[in-house]
Amino acid sequence: MSKTVRALILSGALALPGIATAADGVEAIKQRGTLVVGVKADYRPFGFRDPTGRIIGIEPDLAADVAKRLGVKLELVPVVSSNRLEFLQQGKVDMLIATLSDKPERRRVVQAIDPPYYSDYVNVMLAKKAGIKDWNELKGKPVCGTSGAWYNKDIARTYGAEIVAFDGSEKPLFAMKQGNCIGYVYDQTFIQGKMLDEEWKADYAMPLKGVLEAPWIMAVAPGNATLQALLEATTKDWMKTGLIVEAEKTWGITPTEYSKAMHEKAKAGTN
Known part of the structure; x- marks a missing residue:
């Protein structure tokens, strides 16, 4: 993990209770200077706390990459399966990257990011x-x-x-x-x-x-078109570079068939 990515993760280790403008678009995030991301904090190796209480893992690393692309700091907000959609709907987070399986009922209440980044x-x-x-x-x-x-x-x-x-x-x-x-x-x-x-x-x-x-999707608030577009381009870049496959290896799990296949397709230009 690079020093820049690690610094971004550390900057978001202590989550604030909520930000009224969290559902705004890319320009609002840049003006605020912080990207607020809902992640798991009880799901090793995708999002969990280290001995100091900081949230680390595969999805915090991916969130840090998004923040780096935006040129802003990262704030990680811990969510669980039963409240993560509400956090997004209530504007407490800009986006979710929190082991969210892709289901029709979820797509009706949030804006899914395609293609799914994981499965x-x-x-x-x-x-x-x-x-x-x-x-x-x-x-x-x-x-x-x-x-x-x-x-x-x-x-x-x-x-x-x-x-x-x-x-x-x-x-x-x-x-x-x-x-x-x-x-x-x-x-x-x-x-x-x-x-x-x-x-x-x-x-x-x-x-x-x-x-x-089931595929996993990132999600933003409905109507947040600028952040949606950024994340869709980012997901395709992750697949092309093999970032997710490398993240799986870094955090000690066997890369899934999905992440390997999407990487190969993206490299070949067939995605």
Whole structure:
């Protein structure tokens, strides 16, 4: 990570409660001198806190790149699945880059940035002692989940799991560790991140194949055409340069087929 990017991240480590002009366009952001971005702070390696409390990770790095392109400072605002859309709608952030899956109902209330910058599967972090080897074996069993995750109902309906939902990602992990659930259904990349920690990989695993692949979108407020245009051009540049693939490697996860394929297409000029 460059010194410039690191400095931008550090400048946004302490989020303010909200900015009235946060939904304005590019010129307003430049006049303000700060880009306000909603990111996860509980989702390693995409957005999480280091020991000093600063928010770091893949998406903060991408947000820092946007701020650098604008020539402004970066302010990171921590969001969770259940409040991130409201933060954007209320003007507390200029944009979201917060593991937001691309769904029609979300596109109706925010302006999605195309093409999606990422794509991921849904999976389950399971206690090894549960002995689960197939999705159908979750039927009738309590599985922790995150409130606001779009796939909770799909997993319950398709596989019969009894979803016990909590805010954020730390609460369901704690509940699972306390034995309230046999596993935690969430994004596959998040689980990959947890499997990097000695705390989790001794007793938990990800034995199932990912399901319900969904692209991830950045989002701005509807009508924010100038920021939308900037982010769409930026996303295409990330794909051409392979920035996201390199970010995945930097933060310790295997690059997804989507990020690799989009990079190859962009390099070949077929995107």
